[in-house]
Amino acid sequence: MPTPGDRVGPYLVERPLGRGGEAAVFQGKDLRSQAAVVLKFLEPTRLGEVAAYERFRREVAIGRLLHHPGVPRLLDAQEDAHPPFLALEYTEGDSLRTLIDPARPLPVGRAVDIGANLAEVVAYCHQHRVYHRDLKPENVLVSEGDRVKIIDFGIALLEGAPRVTWRGFSGLVGTPEYMAPEQIQGERGGPEADVYALGVILYELLAGRPPYRSTNPLSTMYQHLNMDPEPLTRRRRDVPPAVAAVAARAMRRRKQERYPNAEEFARALRHPESVDLNVLARRDPPLGAPIRDRLLRHPFIILGLVALGTAALVLIAELLARR
Secondary structure (H helix, E strand, O other), X not given: OOOOOOEEOOEEEEEEEEEOOOEEEEEEEEOOOOOEEEEEEEOHHHOOOHHHHHHHHHHHHHHHHOOOOOOOOEEEEEOOOOOOEEEEEOOOOEEHHHHOOOOOOOOHHHHHHHHHHHHHHHHHHHHOOEEOOOOOHHHEEEEHHHEEEEOOOOOOEEOOOOOOOOOOHHHOOOOHHHOOHHHHOOOOOOHHHHHHXXXXXXXXXXXXXXXXXXXXXXXXXXXXXXXXOOOHHHHOOOOOHHHXXXXXXXXXXXXXXXXXXXXXXXXXXXXXXXXXXXXXHOOOOOOOOOOHHHHHHOHHHHHHHHHHXXXXXXXXXXXXXXX
């Protein structure tokens, strides 16, 4: 793996920006133009994994497909380098995470505007059959005027692309606090999963914390499947019912009950007068454990079922400890 000061092709590696199981990300410089770039290297330990390389190639394909101010431009892709890497447009801005403070939630108007701006970028991706599948504040940059840019399409799905094996627990992809129930149950995740994450992010921007959280990620996933979050209007009296209804519909457990895509979510936030408030009083029945026929279709989530049972016990213990 390159380190700061190394030169890779026409680029100088300058400082680390982040590292995960699949890739390491650095700020760099294009020595031809002196422009700042983001360099994303495939983790060398994953070079022998066909699935990891296919995900890298999928990210390249998505980068070449998307051309929008809310998505970093793909400048270069060195698929034959050792390790392979991408060069992406460098964007000034702060992580959306830095704007979230449980003690001082954002003003309602600003939270709604950021949520709508983000949904409009996601809508562009959906129009091109690209589903991010890991939307969360850490993957959103906010610049002046609350313009947003979505980063890290490392586990995004390009519709029509073949399934590749994911190394994570039970085949799941995503971050527990923002995962849609169908992702937890082993589905690939599509536009409805991104809509669910948009609802979670909107809730968090307004409440200062996500609707479901625990020190145990399995407990968090169990909550998504079976527990109702505290209503936004109870968390904050100044949240208009229409805004709370948008978040509630986006976070319905059954994907067919949500907004079908991010464009509809954004439209609802921009036009609150058209929002159906009945969703606030409508039950959202728990999903429980994955059913038998789903297990037969997806044997790998048998482990997930066992884990969810364990998570239930952890959650009960947490509740008892608070009494």
